[in-house]
Amino acid sequence: MPSPPGPDADRGVYGISVAAELVGMGVQNLRLYEARGLLTPERTEGGTRRYSASDLDRLGRIGELLDSGLNLAGIAMVLQLEHDNQALRAALADEATGQNQPRPRGGDAGKG
Secondary structure (H helix, E strand, O other): OOOOOOOOOOOEEEOOOHHHHOOOOHHHHHHHHHHHOOOOOOOOOOOEEEEHHHHHHHHHHHHHHHOOOOHHHHHHHHHHHHHHHHHHHHHHHHHOOOOOOOOOOOOOOOOO
């Protein structure tokens, strides 16, 4: 599901009813997914949930996984594995570009 246009994908701007409508889910489902730890929307000082474009993308992914027949425990595992995979790919990309290369140790440089 593509992110709605906005200034910052991680900034919570949508209330729960708007977010539910945008992703085609019920408000109670969004509350359940939060209770199960599948997403964590921002909160205002008064405690109102605010969903970001990233949250909406995640809700879309949750919907896809539900449609595939996974239960909420399975979805939690898949989302964690996808997150870990993304982090590992980023680390490999950094290593390939030389951003994570170990620095030469002092003492042996120049000897030979």
